[in-house]
Structures are given as C-alpha cells and as structure tokens.
Amino acid sequence: MDDDPRLFDYVLRLADNGVVLAQRLGEWVGKGPALEEDIALTNVGLDLLGQGRMWLAYAREIEARYAPPGRGEDALAFLRDGGEFRNLLLVEQPNGSYADTMARQFLFDQWHLMLLGALAGSKDERIAAIAAKAGKEVRYHVERSADWTIRLGDGTELSHRRMQDAVDALWMYTGEMFAVDAIERGLVAAGVAADAASLQGPWRSAVAAVFDEATLAMPGDGWMQGATGRGGKQGIHTEHLGHMLAEMQIVARSHPGARW
Amino acid sequence: MSSEWPLWEIFIRSQHGLAHKHVGSLHAVDAQMAIRNARDVYTRRNEGISIWVARSADIHASSPGDKEALFEPSNDKVYRHPTFFPMPDDVKHI
Numbered sequence: 001m002d003d004d005p006r007l008f009d010y011v012l013r014l015a016d017n018g019v020v021l022a023q024r025l026g027e028w029v030g031k032g033p034a035l036e037e038d039i040a041l042t043n044v045g046l047d048l049l050g051q052g053r054m055w056l057a058y059a060r061e062i063e064a065r066y067a068p069p070g071r072g073e074d075a076l077a078f079l080r081d082g083g084e085f086r087n088l089l090l091v092e093q094p095n096g097s098y099a100d101t102m103a104r105q106f107l108f109d110q111w112h113l114m115l116l117g118a119l120a121g122s123k124d125e126r127i128a129a130i131a132a133k134a135g136k137e138v139r140y141h142v143e144r145s146a147d148w149t150i151r152l153g154d155g156t157e158l159s160h161r162r163m164q165d166a167v168d169a170l171w172m173y174t175g176e177m178f179a180v181d182a183i184e185r186g187l188v189a190a191g192v193a194a195d196a197a198s199l200q201g202p203w204r205s206a207v208a209a210v211f212d213e214a215t216l217a218m219p220g221d222g223w224m225q226g227a228t229g230r231g232g233k234q235g236i237h238t239e240h241l242g243h244m245l246a247e248m249q250i251v252a253r254s255h256p257g258a259r260w
Numbered sequence: 261m262s263s264e265w266p267l268w269e270i271f272i273r274s275q276h277g278l279a280h281k282h283v284g285s286l287h288a289v290d291a292q293m294a295i296r297n298a299r300d301v302y303t304r305r306n307e308g309i310s311i312w313v314a315r316s317a318d319i320h321a322s323s324p325g326d327k328e329a330l331f332e333p334s335n336d337k338v339y340r341h342p343t344f345f346p347m348p349d350d351v352k353h354i
Contacts, residue, residue, distance in 0.1 A: 034287055036301055037297075040300035043304065140299075147293075
C-alpha cells in the first residue's frame, strides 16, 4: 500500500510515546516516595511498555511490507537514534520531583485516553484492537494521575506550589499533542488515524475540571513547542531524549544480539 | 514520608473464592488510595475481583494470652461437630 511508510511513521509515534514514558517511569524504581507508590508507578510504566511493544510489533509488520524484512521490535526500540524517535516532547521531559512526574503523567494520560478512544474506531483493524486493549489500562492511569494532581495541588502550601510550577513548566509541551501534520492528515482522511485536533476541546475541559478541584490555575497558552510541524513527532527532540536513550540502549548496543 | 501514612489491612476476593481473604497490609493516606495501592500491590497477577480495605487501627484482635481460655474448652466437646448426623444418600454437595 502506498500509505505504508506514512502508516509506519504514525504507528511509531504511538509506540514511542509508550516506550519513552515507560523508560522515564522506570527511572523511579526504588526511589518512589513510598513502597506502594513505587510499585504503582512501575505498574503504569509496564503497562506503557506493553503497549509500546504491541505498537512496535505492528510497525515491524508494516515496514516489512515495503522494506522487507523490516526491523524487529528490539531493533526499533534499542537501535534507533534520537532523531528516529517519534514520541511527543512531553513524555521525554525529565522526572524532576514527584509533582513534575505526576503533572507530566496527568497531561499525557488524559490525552492518551481520548486518543485511544478515537483510535478504537479506526478503519485499520490492528490499530483499533490495540487501542481498545490499551484504553482499559489507560483509564486507570488517568484516574491515578488525576488523583495525585488533586492531592498535591490541593495539599500543603509546598505541594501546591510544586504542582503549579510543574504544570506551568510542562504546559508548552501540550500543544504538540493536538498538532496535525501532513502524515496524520492523510491518515485521518483515510479513517485510519485519530484527528488529534478534535481532542483539544474535550481535553481542555477535562484538565480544567481536575485543575479546578486541585486549586491549580490553568496556564496561559503561550508558545507551544513542537506544535508547528517541527517537534518530537517529526524527530526533532529536546536535549533530554538523547541522554535518556543512552542509558536505555547501552546494553543492547554494547552487546549486539545478546540474549538473556 | 511513608511512616506518616496510616496502615491498612487488605482483603481480596479471588476469582473463585466466596469470601474476601486477608492478603496483607500497606500504607495509604485514605481509603481510596488504599484501594488503588492494593490493586497495584496485591492484584498484579490476576488474583482478585474485589478489594476491601480497613484501617489496621480499627481491627481489634483477641489476645494470644487468652488462647487457652477462649479455645481449649471446645477441644473435648466433639459432640458439637456436625459429624454425628446420618446424611441421607440423596443429599449431595454437603
């Protein structure tokens, strides 16, 4: 199919969000604020990694159709350089404090849930099936991250300040979630991709409702990073991704083909 | 920080179990968080379909020192066990 290279790119976008955010959450292992929270956050990370694998497996099949044999899941995850990653800038941002991590998680989860809801109706059966399966997990993710956003936002003076600072700092990465470029436009027209632009209104309302309960002020919409067709989805990343990938890929690159 | 969070006792009803069973305890600031944490700590391997949580401080236990007074008297009263009733052959699953 002529659309295959574009479809491959689109599925990579979905895959890389999961893989990169899972790696970020994995950085919290053993350092969570409480043992229970450590386990819970790691669970979310593993969910996202599982979803990333499903998307990568599909990406591989698509690539094999127009550039056989196509790279395997491991090669796609561990042997691509930063410029080949298609994740949103938001998910590669560093963990920071627990408030920073939870703010990043909530802003992403809320969008992720809506995106998967739309993708569940995709004309591409594989995309629809993966989205339906992942959606169940993400419904829980957003419950958790919204809960923490409210607890910290409407918590102590210090936790409120940290949550507000976190939201303010990450806000400029939220515009990219709703930016539709040429690749997506064609797939949206074909009924395969979700129209991300249409999610912006509902997303804003949902976020505003949680912020309201969390006593957080909605940040103003200033300059949005990556929203003009030159962002993570096009492979142009913040400086944080490269450092993260160095750690994530070191074993696979040092011992090519190693098995365990 | 975790030492400031109260302790909760967790009860899980498994797929085939009829009753909730005590599985352990964890820390959480309130009941809602306790249920969520229990979901992540105790049901990761498909163990359950229902979760109960109770503040550990709200559970009152019998004293181990009272064991003899509480439980020994029933040792020699076997007639309290329902094993002396003949069961009709037609009654199954008892």
